[in-house]
Each structure stands twice: as structure tokens, then as C-alpha cells.
Amino acid sequence: MGNTSHGRLTFTVEVDAPEDLAVDAARADALLTVRARPAGEAEDRPGDGKAGHGPRHAEVLIMDRSQSMAASGKLDEAKKAVSAAIDTLRDGTLLGIVAGDHEATVIYPPPGRPLAPVDQHVRQHAKHQVAAQVAQGGTRIGRWLTLARDLFDTSTGSDTVCHAVLYTDGKNEHETPEQLANAVRGCADRFTCDARGLGEHWHRSAIRAVTEGLHGSAAAVLDVPDLTEDFVRLMQDAQQLVMPRMYLALSLTGRFDLGFVRQTRPVQVDLTDQRQERGAEIHIPLGAWAAGAHQYHVSVHFEPESLPLNHRVQAATITLRTEPPAGQADRPTCTDERVLIVKRRSSKAFVIPVSANLTRVEAERELRFAMQDCADAHERGDSALADAKLRQALALAEQLGDTRRLRLLRAMAQDGPDGKPVVRPGVSNGRIQQIGLDATRTGPVPDDPVDADTGPRRDTGVCPNCHRPLVAPDAKFCEPCGAKIGAEGAG
Structure with missing residues (x-):
């Protein structure tokens, strides 16, 4: 597993990667599960910014x-939420507040001063400015x-956990x-940022751009008074972060990209x-970490003829x-270090084992696209496509047992004249964005994850265009060549 303690957390990496590849395969895939656990029961309490009490935090x-x-x-509701967030921060946390419109202004601390260590006096003055x-x-x-980044840059070092919320x-x-x-690129790998869409008139594209680039969480807060509870929880979660920056490091051998x-x-x-690019390694920023777990799908590509048949080859x-x-x-x-090993089999008749976990990952990705396509089509006024994508998403969510997303989808659906689900008339923009x-x-x-319920296990089949194995049994397209699966004229 690769169990190593680093400071306040102990990390393990689990690799789910079928070793055997088809003779004409051009990619190898691995699902990495990274777990971080507290290094010991006697760990110091994080977040108060004092020596010997964990990393300094800046918010x-x-x-x-x-x-x-x-x-x-x-x-007025947003002011309540920001004030509640200020009250939630531990003493010693470095605090700054930016007020934004088509410009941006630091409203706390006063001009020319660095981020302020939180105490009762700071809380009082910061809330007054809010x-x-x-x-x-x-x-x-x-x-x-950009202004938030500048605040962090003037007040923090590489050992500070820097977090923002908007x-x-x-x-x-x-x-x-x-x-x-x-x-966002200018702020990347400098701080993490959570973002919330408030009410009915925002658009998800900006929220996603922020959180995907800055390793934060994204959510819709449709009922504005709920923002206070959400901000309090975000501050509590942020103060559990103990590793300012983490990186997935990959070293690929010569045949692989x-x-x-x-x-x-x-x-x-x-x-x-x-x-x-860091010397011989590729580093993928993963943001700041607390105790918890994340999964990553890594795919490496190669020319099939570059691998000897029936020999184990180190890919990464x-x-x-x-x-x-x-x-x-x-x-x-x-x-x-964990090692990714592959073996190119010499016969097309050899049965290539399929990772149930990777199969589920691809099905979850298809669910994502179906939901996003449904929202996009509804915004364009293409009700037929929106209804079709809604039905596809409902079927995938049910197959996966994804009760949370299934509940969201059912909330915007009703039965059409033929008894099939359609997007409910009058569904709000906020719900579509959500x-x-x-x-x-x-x-x-x-x-x-290895023993988790991963849904039905079926032969994944091959692409009719390039004849390479499909990762998911219900794949709608082949990732290596881009061909649509089941499309008219495919193959």
C-alpha cells in the first residue's frame, strides 16, 4: 500500500490497475486511492497559528x-454569513476580507497592513467592515x-495553509x-478556494472554473438564508487542513506518455x-489536505508495438x-513508491480482466456528462434533448445506486404523455445550475473500494472503429479514437 507518515498525516496509496493488456491496446489505466489519516492521537490541534500547534492558517x-x-x-443575509464565518475562525488564524463588484477592495485589514491574526478585537472590527x-x-x-492572492503573498509563507471562500x-x-x-491560473497552487452560487441568477461555469482550478468545493445555495450554515461548515472544514500543498508525482518510463x-x-x-514538469517527474497539484481520501484515474498512452509480448514492463x-x-x-x-506494471498479451483470444472500479468510474463520468448536457440543452431551449439526457442520467444514477444525484434529478422531472420522464415545466434557473x-x-x-458495490460486471466489448477494448460496458464513445459507440454507421 505504501504507508508513510509525514508530519501530521499518514498517507497510503492503493493502486487498482489490471496488468494484462490486449495485444493492440494503446493505453493503460490505474485507479489510485489516496488516504490520509492522523499520524497519532497525540497530534497538536491544528489551526491556531501558534508554534507547536499545527500549521498556520490564513483565510x-x-x-x-x-x-x-x-x-x-x-x-444582508450574506453579511450574516460572512460574520458567522469570522466568529468560527480560531484565534491566530490570519484573516483578510475582500469586497468585490466589477473591481475588488480589501475591506479588512486596513490599507497597507498584512493579514490580521484573529482575536476578539479583530473579529469586532472585521464584522464592522462587513x-x-x-x-x-x-x-x-x-x-x-487576484486581490486575495496578493493578500496571501504579502502575509504568508510556504508552510501556511491558505484558503479562500467566495x-x-x-x-x-x-x-x-x-x-x-x-x-485562476495566476492563483493556482497558491491557495484553495471554495465557491458558492447564491440564489437563482448565477451561472455554474464561473463557479466551476474557480473550484476546479483552485481545488475547492462548489455548491448551489438556492435558499439565501442557508448561506450562513454553509459558511460556518466551510470554515470548520478549512481549519482541518494540515498539509498546505500536495502533489501526485509520476515518473514515466521511455515508452509511455x-x-x-x-x-x-x-x-x-x-x-x-x-x-x-519537475526534473524526471510530472507533478500534479492536489491542493491542501486534511485527513480523508481521494481517488484519481491515471491513464498512460503508448504505441502497442513498442511493448514486447508477454513481458512485464514498468510503465510508471x-x-x-x-x-x-x-x-x-x-x-x-x-x-x-508504487509501480505501474503492464503486460501486452500476444493473443486476441486472451481474456483481459476488467477492473470493476474503473468500470464504475467511467459510468460515473457518463452520468456527469448526461446531467451537464441536460442542463445545457435546457438553457438553449432544446427540450427534446434535455428530456433525453434527463432520462439517460436517471438510468445511470439508478444503475450506479447514486441516491444523491438520483434525488436531484427526480426533483426536476415529471412523467411525460408517454409515461417517460421529462424536465418539469417551470423548473428554476437555480435548479438547472445546481x-x-x-x-x-x-x-x-x-x-x-475494492470490495465496494460497483454495480453489474459485464464484458466491456471493443470499439467497432479501432477494435480496442472499451473501459466501460455502457461507454457512449471510445476514448482512444473518439468514435461513438452504437452510433449509426460506426465501424
């Missing part, structure tokens, strides 16, 4: 004060994030998606574009690394 709270927040008492905010202007989330009630209309993406790295649990995120070594202490360049390892956003939420890693 920047980002308020949307755009003009739309004036409606329906939203800004209460004084007035709705104005538009929305430019990238500017808010909410927004409207569309990010004062910058392009490319400008937001550039801002990285295809992709995707987080599969608790949330689906494609991490491939975040790769960092896998380990975890963390942020080095100040003054050191090399990121220390947190786990023993469906599109929650499509990526797969839930916690099972305690024993």
Missing part, C-alpha cells in the same frame, strides 16, 4: 457586493481572486471566460492541464509529495 473571505445583491435582502458594505457595480470574479449571485459579466481562466489525470472522488476534476512509478520547508527546493515524498454543478460530485471514497 480570505470574498464578498460579492454587486448591485444585484441588493435584491431580496441577499446582501456590515458597512453597500451593493454597487457588477461582477468580475477574476479580479477578486459566493456570487450573478453572472460574471465584466470579464471574459478567458480572463477568468487566466486569473501521460494521457490524463482525473480526480474521480469526491468530485470529478480533470487535472491534466495543471501538470508541472507513483508517489505523493508535499511542499518543501522554507529554503529547500525538493518536494519531500509522503509515501513509498444540476449542472452537482454533476461532478461523486461522493466520498468507500472505506474498501
